[in-house]
Amino acid sequence: xxxxxxxxFLRIEGVSKKFGSFTAVSxxxxxxxxxxxxALLGGSGCGKTTLLRMLAGFEDLSAGRIFLDGKDMAGxxxxxxxVHMMFQSYALFPHMTVETNIAYGLKHEPISKAAKQDRVRExxxxxxxxxxxxxxxxxxxxxxxxxxALARALARQPKLLLLxxxxxxxxxxxxxxxxxxxxxxxxxxxVTFMVVTHxxxxxxxxxxxxAVMDKGQVKQVGTPTDIYEFPNSRFVAGFIGSxxxxxASVKGRDGDHLVLDVPALGAVQARDVPGxxxxxxxTLALRPEKLxxxxxxxxxxxVVEGQVKDLAYFGKDSLYRITLPSGELVQAHxxxxxxxxxxxxxxxxxxxxxxxxxxxxxxxxx
Amino acid sequence: MSxxxxxxxxxxxxxxxxxxxxxxxxxxxxxxxxxxxVVAMSVATKTPTAPPFSFGGDYPLLNWEGxxxxxxxxxxLRAFLTSVVNAAAAMLLxxxxxxxxxxxxxxxxxxxxxxxxxxxxxxxxTSFLLRVYAWMGLMGKNSWFNKLLTDWWNFVVPVDxxxxxxxxxxxxxxVVLVMVYTYLPFMxxxxxxxxxxxxxxxxxxALDLGxxxxxxxxxxxxxxxxxxxxxxxxxxxxxxxxxxxxPTLVGNSASPMIGRVISDEFNxxxxxxxxxxxxxxxxxxxxxxxxxxxxxxxxxGGAK
Ligand SMILES: Nc1ncnc2c1ncn2[C@@H]1O[C@H](COP(=O)(O)OP(=O)(O)OP(=O)(O)O)[C@@H](O)[C@H]1O
Ligand SMILES: [Mg+2]
Numbered sequence: 001x002x003x004x005x006x007x008x009f010l011r012i013e014g015v016s017k018k019f020g021s022f023t024a025v026s027x028x029x030x031x032x033x034x035x036x037x038x039a040l041l042g043g044s045g046c047g048k049t050t051l052l053r054m055l056a057g058f059e060d061l062s063a064g065r066i067f068l069d070g071k072d073m074a075g076x077x078x079x080x081x082x083v084h085m086m087f088q089s090y091a092l093f094p095h096m097t098v099e100t101n102i103a104y105g106l107k108h109e110p111i112s113k114a115a116k117q118d119r120v121r122e123x124x125x126x127x128x129x130x131x132x133x134x135x136x137x138x139x140x141x142x143x144x145x146x147x148x149a150l151a152r153a154l155a156r157q158p159k160l161l162l163l164x165x166x167x168x169x170x171x172x173x174x175x176x177x178x179x180x181x182x183x184x185x186x187x188x189x190x191v192t193f194m195v196v197t198h199x200x201x202x203x204x205x206x207x208x209x210x211a212v213m214d215k216g217q218v219k220q221v222g223t224p225t226d227i228y229e230f231p232n233s234r235f236v237a238g239f240i241g242s243x244x245x246x247x248a249s250v251k252g253r254d255g256d257h258l259v260l261d262v263p264a265l266g267a268v269q270a271r272d273v274p275g276x277x278x279x280x281x282x283t284l285a286l287r288p289e290k291l292x293x294x295x296x297x298x299x300x301x302x303v304v305e306g307q308v309k310d311l312a313y314f315g316k317d318s319l320y321r322i323t324l325p326s327g328e329l330v331q332a333h334x335x336x337x338x339x340x341x342x343x344x345x346x347x348x349x350x351x352x353x354x355x356x357x358x359x360x361x362x363x364x365x366x
Numbered sequence: 367m368s369x370x371x372x373x374x375x376x377x378x379x380x381x382x383x384x385x386x387x388x389x390x391x392x393x394x395x396x397x398x399x400x401x402x403x404v405v406a407m408s409v410a411t412k413t414p415t416a417p418p419f420s421f422g423g424d425y426p427l428l429n430w431e432g433x434x435x436x437x438x439x440x441x442x443l444r445a446f447l448t449s450v451v452n453a454a455a456a457m458l459l460x461x462x463x464x465x466x467x468x469x470x471x472x473x474x475x476x477x478x479x480x481x482x483x484x485x486x487x488x489x490x491x492t493s494f495l496l497r498v499y500a501w502m503g504l505m506g507k508n509s510w511f512n513k514l515l516t517d518w519w520n521f522v523v524p525v526d527x528x529x530x531x532x533x534x535x536x537x538x539x540x541v542v543l544v545m546v547y548t549y550l551p552f553m554x555x556x557x558x559x560x561x562x563x564x565x566x567x568x569x570x571x572a573l574d575l576g577x578x579x580x581x582x583x584x585x586x587x588x589x590x591x592x593x594x595x596x597x598x599x600x601x602x603x604x605x606x607x608x609x610x611x612x613p614t615l616v617g618n619s620a621s622p623m624i625g626r627v628i629s630d631e632f633n634x635x636x637x638x639x640x641x642x643x644x645x646x647x648x649x650x651x652x653x654x655x656x657x658x659x660x661x662x663x664x665x666x667g668g669a670k
Contacts, residue, residue, distance in 0.1 A: 107577070
């Protein structure tokens with residue numbers, strides 16, 4: 001065996017899809033490891049479904065190649081791919097019962113009838129629908145339908161399961177519950193999941209790794225922490241969580257810190273980003289929870305004064321909107337650690353000081 | 367509020383009763399009453415009067431002779447059988463020809479769909495009689511169409527079986543052929559309507575789960591189009607079974623269909639009670655399967 005790097009489970013190599021002159025997916029390259037939950041995250045129309053459909057074999061590639069378990073998928077029709085898809089609309093067969101829906105994919109498996117029945121029973125049990133086995137899809141609830149679709153897709157034991165917005169049709173409460181159920185089912189079956197979602201919280205909760213997409217392109221791939229704490233572009237920083245961003249330019253370096261000239265804040269020290277040159281225009285992005293609010297000037301590297309314009313009290317925490325002397329608004333988040341009246345807590349129109357660590361400041365060149 | 371405004375006039379002063387009632391009045395006046403008259407005539411007695419039937423007086427109040435003859439005279443039973451066989455053959459052929467056409471209409475690019483749908487309905491713009499006469503011309507012994515078929519037949523069969531021309535006119539084959547031609551749109555349109563509603567992601571789901579395209583058709587498309595098949599089947603079978611004009615023009619008068627028998631009883635034999643009895647029997651023959659179907663539908667109902 002050559003000592004070459006192990007072939008990843010799924011390798012998407014320079015894949016593009018054009019509909020006429022419109023490019024829905026543009027030069028996407030990704031790798032997914034076996035047993036991973038991988039999320040495709042992006043706004044509406046950014047090409048998530050199109051990418052999934054290419055993986056399932058429903059759309060031809062305009063360019064690029066897809067390798068699954070080392071095998072080139074070019075020319076392999078959907079019915080021969082070890083890839084199953086859970087459709088956004090679930091696509092349950094209305095003329096079949098829950099049980100026959102789940103058993104449908106097993107029709108083509110070269111296993112005995114008894115083994116098929118066992119598999120169906122196992123799947124019904126996995127998604128806790130045994131008592132609904134004889135119902136038709138229109139006789140069960142939306143959450144149950146979602147579970148039937150999942151069981152149907154898992155019954156044939158695919159190598160890769162594609163889930164297109166699996167939770168979008170469920171209400172908020174059920175969605176949170178189902179997220180954990182999905183994760184536990186994934187762990188028990190060991191199947192690699194590729195989940196499409198436009199909900200960043202869902203992606204962060206479910207996924208081991210996330211690919212953030214915009215206009216057909218993958219902007220960043222990484223763990224939820226990578227993506228949240230170390231976004232590589234303004235788009236990713238703004239898409240995941242909330243930020244306040246400032247125009248800035250690189251002034252120089254002080255030790256291992258980068259010094260920025262931010263017109264709205266003055267001089268700011270930030271974690272160094274290699275490759276930036278003096279005078280380069282950049283964006284400084286600050287996350288609300290990384291800002292500390294104090295009534296007295298703190299002893300910190302980066303401090304700026306402001307006035308509380310707005311405050312929303314949520315109980316466990318509060319969200320402040322603070323006007324800077326330059327007139328810009330900054331969002332800051334504060335945890336309400338102490339109970340009751342708190343003299344240290346800022347109130348409407350109070351003059352306050354905002355401070356943040358150099359390590360918390362996100363500097364974006366793109 | 368806006369809803370009250372829109373429907374206010376409808377609820378006021380019994381307008382709704384009138385609008386909903388009109389179709390009922392229509393049905394009662396133009397279908398139910400005439401039908402009751404036919405039922406009454408079917409138990410009358412034939413007399414040399416005008417109109418040529420009587421009840422009571424010198425004659426029995428209820429004369430069941432017509433029905434007795436319907437079920438005992440071979441002529442009527444044969445006519446019923448011919449009608450059912452011809453209509454069933456026409457229905458099956460319409461289904462076999464029409465299903466692929468309906469499926470094609472659904473699958474074709476939307477820009478083409480309306481044009482093709484119009485082509486399906488286009489024959490209705492020409493007189494029905496004219497079209498039957500055209501078929502008579504085509505099927506006649508000396509037509510180019512018959513010659514072409516004859517040449518082809520003589521080419522493919524052994525020499526002993528060679529013929530001068532193919533006898534098409536005045537056969538049940540001709541009746542079925544022209545009925546298939548005439549009733550095909552009645553099969554295609556309901557099939558199209560039921561196929562058009564189907565969600566194509568279901569087909570993709572089945573492909574995804576390992577079915578090949580032909581398996582997807584039999585597992586997913588066909589079962590879901592059963593209501594369209596039944597509706598189209600009834601729309602072809604029922605008028606075909608009672609068809610009068612086509613068998614009269616191109617059919618075999620030695621084995622008439624039931625429509626021809628009813629017409630002859632009324633016009634030639636002037637036996638109105640007999641004609642009525644046959645008509646009522648035909649109606650029962652047609653209505654019972656229809657009612658069974660709607661009963662079955664209601665039972666499995668709400669499925670969609
Ligand atoms: N068959 C098609 N023909 C032409 N354009 C298409 C086709 N399918 C998708 N598109 C276009 O490609 C783009 C990406 O579509 P896609 O369905 O992949 O988006 P998505 O990321 O799944 O969005 P959503 O979150 O709304 O589902 C869209 O702009 C869409 O209009
Ligand atoms: Mg989508």
